[in-house]
Structures are given as C-alpha cells and as structure tokens.
Amino acid sequence: MKNCDQFRELIEAYALGALDTEERAALEAHLATGCRDCAKAVEEARWLVSQLAYTAPEAAPSDMLKGRLMQTVRAEAQAQAKPQVMPAKSFVPFWLWAGVAALLVFSIYSAWNMRRLHDEIRQANDRAAVLLQERQKSEQQLAQAKREAMILMDPSSVKIAMAGQNAQGPQLEAICHPQLGIVVMGEKIPMPSAHHVFQLWFIPKKPGAKPMPSMMTWPDADGKFVLLVSNPPESMDDTKALAITEEPDGGSPGPTTTPRWVGGVS
Amino acid sequence: MLLAAFTSSGAREVSPDATLLSGLLQKDVSAFEQLYDRHSRLVYGLVLRILQQASTSEEVVQDVFLQLWRNAAQYDASRGPFVPWLCTMARNRALDHLRLKSERQRRREDIPDELPSVVIAPEYEKALDEKRRAERVRALMASLSPQQKKAIELAYFEGLSHSEIAATLKEPLGTVKSWIRNGLLRLKEGLQATT
Numbered sequence: 001m002k003n004c005d006q007f008r009e010l011i012e013a014y015a016l017g018a019l020d021t022e023e024r025a026a027l028e029a030h031l032a033t034g035c036r037d038c039a040k041a042v043e044e045a046r047w048l049v050s051q052l053a054y055t056a057p058e059a060a061p062s063d064m065l066k067g068r069l070m071q072t073v074r075a076e077a078q079a080q081a082k083p084q085v086m087p088a089k090s091f092v093p094f095w096l097w098a099g100v101a102a103l104l105v106f107s108i109y110s111a112w113n114m115r116r117l118h119d120e121i122r123q124a125n126d127r128a129a130v131l132l133q134e135r136q137k138s139e140q141q142l143a144q145a146k147r148e149a150m151i152l153m154d155p156s157s158v159k160i161a162m163a164g165q166n167a168q169g170p171q172l173e174a175i176c177h178p179q180l181g182i183v184v185m186g187e188k189i190p191m192p193s194a195h196h197v198f199q200l201w202f203i204p205k206k207p208g209a210k211p212m213p214s215m216m217t218w219p220d221a222d223g224k225f226v227l228l229v230s231n232p233p234e235s236m237d238d239t240k241a242l243a244i245t246e247e248p249d250g251g252s253p254g255p256t257t258t259p260r261w262v263g264g265v266s
Numbered sequence: 267m268l269l270a271a272f273t274s275s276g277a278r279e280v281s282p283d284a285t286l287l288s289g290l291l292q293k294d295v296s297a298f299e300q301l302y303d304r305h306s307r308l309v310y311g312l313v314l315r316i317l318q319q320a321s322t323s324e325e326v327v328q329d330v331f332l333q334l335w336r337n338a339a340q341y342d343a344s345r346g347p348f349v350p351w352l353c354t355m356a357r358n359r360a361l362d363h364l365r366l367k368s369e370r371q372r373r374r375e376d377i378p379d380e381l382p383s384v385v386i387a388p389e390y391e392k393a394l395d396e397k398r399r400a401e402r403v404r405a406l407m408a409s410l411s412p413q414q415k416k417a418i419e420l421a422y423f424e425g426l427s428h429s430e431i432a433a434t435l436k437e438p439l440g441t442v443k444s445w446i447r448n449g450l451l452r453l454k455e456g457l458q459a460t461t
Contacts, residue, residue, distance in 0.1 A: 012450040013428065013443065017361075018421040020429050043346070043386035048454050050350030052422045053357065054400035055407045056315035058307040065324045066306070070299060073335050077293050 004030075004038055011038065015045035144228050151177045151228075162186075162242060162263030172225065172261045174242050176232070184227040184244070186261075189219040192246045198225075198260070199251050202233055203241040211243065216251045239265050283348045290338040298335050305349065306331070309356045316360040316423050326363055330356045347387050349396065361425040390458045399457070406456040414449035417442050 010027050013019050019027065031039055151157055154177055162172035162184070172186040184200060192198055197218060201211040212233065219225040233239060243259035283304070289297025309330060314323040334352070394402060407415055413435075420426045420434060428446070432439045 009447060012454075013421075013446055016418070016421045016446065016450070017425060018428050018431070018446060020427050023428075040386065044388050045450075046354070047346065047350055047387050047391070048450060048457075049422065050353050051399070051403045051453070051457070052407075052418070053308060053312045053350075053353035054403040055419075056312040056423070058311040059314050060307055061310040061324055061327055062320075065328060066302065069302065069328055069331055070295070072332065073295055073298055076335070077295050080293055 004035060007038055008041065011041045012045050012048070015042060015049045147180060147230065148183045148226065148228055151175055151180045151183045154180065158266075160242060160263040160265060162244065162261040164261050165258070170223075172244065172263070174263055176236060176265070178236070180230075182229040182232050182242075184225070184229075184242070186219070186225040188223040189225040190223065191219060195249050196246050197249060197251065198227075198244050199247040199255075200227060200229065201243045201245065201255055201259070202239045203243055203262075205238055205240040211255055213251060213253060216247070236265060241265055287338065287348065290335065298331075301334070302331055305352060308349070309352060312353060313356055313360040316357065316364060316425075322363060323360070326356070326359050330359055347391070350387070357422075364425060388458075394457075402457060403453070406453050409456075410449045410452060411445075413437075414445045414452075417445040418449050421446060 007027050007030050010019060010023055014024060014027050027038075031042065152175055157175045157177045157180075160174040160176060162174055164171055170186055170188045170190075172184055172189070174182055174184045176182045197216040199216045200214040202214060203211050214232075215227055215229050217225070217227045241262055241264045243255070243263075244261040245255045245257045245259050247256060283301070286297045286301045286304075290301065306327065310323060310327050313326045313330075314320065317323045317326065330352070333355070391399075407418075410418070416435065417431050420431045426434065428443055429439055431446075432442045435442065
C-alpha cells in the first residue's frame with residue numbers, strides 16, 4: 001500500500017485526463033502491475049468525473065438533428081431487415097440472372113463477330129493489295145505497249161533484221177528509234193534452256209570493245225517475243241550490231257554463249 | 267448481462283435505459299428514439315459547452331448517437347452505467363474536435379480512449395436519482411473556490427493538462443494540482459454525504 005500512496009493522489013486527475021505525460025505513464029505502469037485497489041479507485045474516479053457533465057447547462061438540439069438521425073436510423077434498420085425477409089436463393093431475381101445471361105451471350109457473339117469482321121477486313125485488304133499490284137502491272141504493260149506502238153509506227157524508226165543461227169529457224173526484228181528506244185520482236189521463238197534468259201547486247205564498232213549488256217526477257221507461252229529497250233545507247237552510231245544470247249537467270253556482264261540472233265546496224 | 271448492468275444492485279426494477287438498450291440490440295427504432303429523447307439535452311449541452319458552436323456540436327452529437335445505434339452490441343456492460351458511459355463518449359468526441367480545431371500539439375495519448383474505459387458507480391450513486399444528483403453536483407461545484415472550479419472546468423471542458431492549466435492561469439503547477447485534486451475530493455465527499 002505504501003507504494004500505492006504516491007499514485008493515489010494522481011488518480012482523480014488521471015480520470016479527468018489532466019495528468020501530464022510523465023505522471024500518466026507512471027500511473028499506467030503501476031496499474032499494469034495489476035494493483036486492484038488502484039484500478040478500482042480509477043474506475044470510481046471516472047464515474048465521479050463523468051458527473052461533471054451535469055455542470056454543463058442542458059440545451060436542446062435542433063429538431064433537424066433528430067430528424068436527420070431518425071432518417072438515418074430508419075433507413076439502416078430497413079436495410080438490415082430486408083435480407084432477413086428475403087430468402088437467400090431469391091436475393092438475385094430471375095430477370096437479373098436472365099439479363100446477365102443475355103449480356104454474356106451478347107458479349108460472346110460480339111467477340112466472335114468482331115473477329116470475323118477483322119478476318120474479312122484483312123482478306124479484303126489482301127485482295128486490294130493484289131488488285132493494286134495487278135493494276136500497276138497493267139499500267140506498266142499499257143505504257144510499254146504504247147511506247148512499243150509509238151516506236152513501231154514512227155516513220156523515223158529503223159528496222160533491223162536479226163538473223164538466227166539457224167537460217168530455217170525463227171527470225172527477230174529490231175525497230176530502233178533515236179529517242180523512244182528499241183523494240184525487238186519475233187514469233188514462234190523457243191524458250192531458252194532451264195534457268196536461262198535471252199539477253200540483248202550492243203556490239204560496239206570500236207575494235208576490241210566489249211559488248212554492252214542490255215535487257216533480258218523470255219518469249220510467252222505462244223512463242224511471242226517482245227523486248228523493249230527504253231534507254232538504248234545515246235548514239236546508236238557507235239553500235240555495229242545487236243545480238244541476243246542465252247544467259248543464266250539474272251543476266252551476265254558479258255556474253256557467255258554464242259549469239260542466237262544477230263542484226264547489223266547500218 | 268446488459269440488463270444487469272443497468273440494474274442497481276438492490277434495486278428491484280430494471281432501469282428504463284436498460285430496457286431501451288435491450289430494444290436497441292434488436293434494432294428497435296422506437297427504443298433508439300426514446301433514448302435520444304431522454305439524453306440528447308444532457309449530451310448536447312455537454313458538447314456545446316466544450317465546443318461553443320451549435321453546428322459543430324450537433325455534428326458531434328449525431329456521431330455519438332449513431333455510434334450508439336450502430337455499435338450497441340459492442341457495449342460492454344462491465345463498462346458501467348449507461349449515462350456516464352454516454353457522457354464520457356460525448357466528451358471524448360467533442361475534445362477530439364476541439365483539438366483538431368485548435369491544432370493543439372498535444373499527443374493523442376493524452377486523450378482518453380474513444381470507447382470509454384471502465385466506469386464503476388460507487389455505492390453512494392444509488393442515494394439520489396439522476397435529476398437530484400445532477401442538482402447536487404451543480405451545487406457542489408458552485409461551492410468550490412473560483413480557482414478550484416476554474417481549474418477543473420479547464421481540464422474537463424477544454425481537455426487541458428495540469429501544466430497547460432498552470433500556464434493558462436499563470437499559477438504554479440503544484441497549486442493547480444492541489445486545486446484540481448482537492449476540488450474533486452470535495453465533490454466526491456459531497457456526493458457521499460447524501461447517503
């Protein structure tokens with residue numbers, strides 16, 4: 001008890017909440033030792049302090065406060081009562097399940113439809129790309145045909161007969177125009193060997209000069225042979241002859257075989 | 267257990283508050299309304315005395331009664347009689363608001379727990395009913411010296427500590443401690459004397 005005496009005079013102030021930190025900590029440490037007498041004294045002191053509430057003048061809160069409180073309390077009471085009345089199984093109504101199911105089906109359909117549309121769009125894009133390529137090719141062919149026609153029909157064009165190795169075989173004819181280019185044409189021309197092309201050469205007049213490589217092509221399935229050279233040597237005057245050899249795919253920088261057709265430039 | 271908490275030992279009838287609190291556990295709105303009607307004036311008066319502002323005081327009173335409604339089941343009968351418990355909770359809430367408002371740099375530990383601690387009504391509590399005891403408390407406080415009364419009020423209504431009261435009143439710390447202790451002891455003796 002002697003130990004308690006030093007704390008007893010703190011108990012009322014502790015219950016009042018007026019003790020400073022050090023004294024409060026000391027008293028709480030003592031209470032934590034399990035001193036029943038002091039604990040009981042604190043509990044009674046709290047009651048005594050609570051009586052001080054009566055020294056505050058009573059005052060009536062506004063009716064609005066009670067209205068707000070009762071509104072909140074009634075709403076919470078109703079919210080708590082509802083789950084007890086309604087069976088758990090029917091808590092989610094059938095129409096809501098049906099709605100969820102419909103939404104799920106719609107979502108799956110939408111995903112499938114979106115994927116289908118995506119595939120269709122991709123296929124359409126592929127087709128458009130092919131068509132565009134074909135159109136560009138057609139335009140190139142048309143431009144080439146126009147140019148060929150212009151070369152063939154222009155009065156300033158010069159025809160050069162290109163004789164074949166075999167006098168009995170098919171012949172080629174070259175039509176040269178000083179600005180538009182050269183067209184080499186022939187019918188019933190056989191296909192070159194596998195992995196080979198026909199390549200045109202310009203044979204210079206200058207002795208010892210190397211033949212100048214030019215365009216490559218194949219005859220079509222009907223044996224029709226057309227070769228357009230849009231950029232012939234600036235001056236055909238330096239060219240002695242035109243020759244066509246059979247070269248490996250991709251052409252050669254210099255002829256590797258004996259010319260199949262040769263035509264002299266006059 | 268709850269009912270027993272509000273039945274004074276030796277009393278033959280269950281207190282009205284005990285009956286109403288029993289209804290509160292069943293979420294009886296009517297019981298809550300009656301409890302509010304019985305104690306709102308005391309609680310609001312206490313909070314208004316602390317905060318000195320009607321609108322903030324009503325917010326605090328609303329919080330206190332909503333906590334009572336929502337957490338009635340958490341009420342521990344061993345915490346003691348209902349009205350002191352309710353007043354202690356209201357005071358704590360109001361002082362919290364006061365401290366936030368004034369941004370006083372006191373440590374949170376200095377504030378009593380939000381849920382009131384154990385309160386034991388002494389034997390002499392039964393000597394007077396609530397109304398007469400309230401009158402007796404007011405009379406006893408009025409009989410204290412002005413310094414004692416002022417020091418106790420600063421602690422109870424403004425939540426000041428010994429040293430803060432000493433600084434406020436510009437009095438020695440030991441003097442303030444004596445005023446508060448002697449004032450409370452006189453209040454206690456005055457209530458005991460009614461038995």
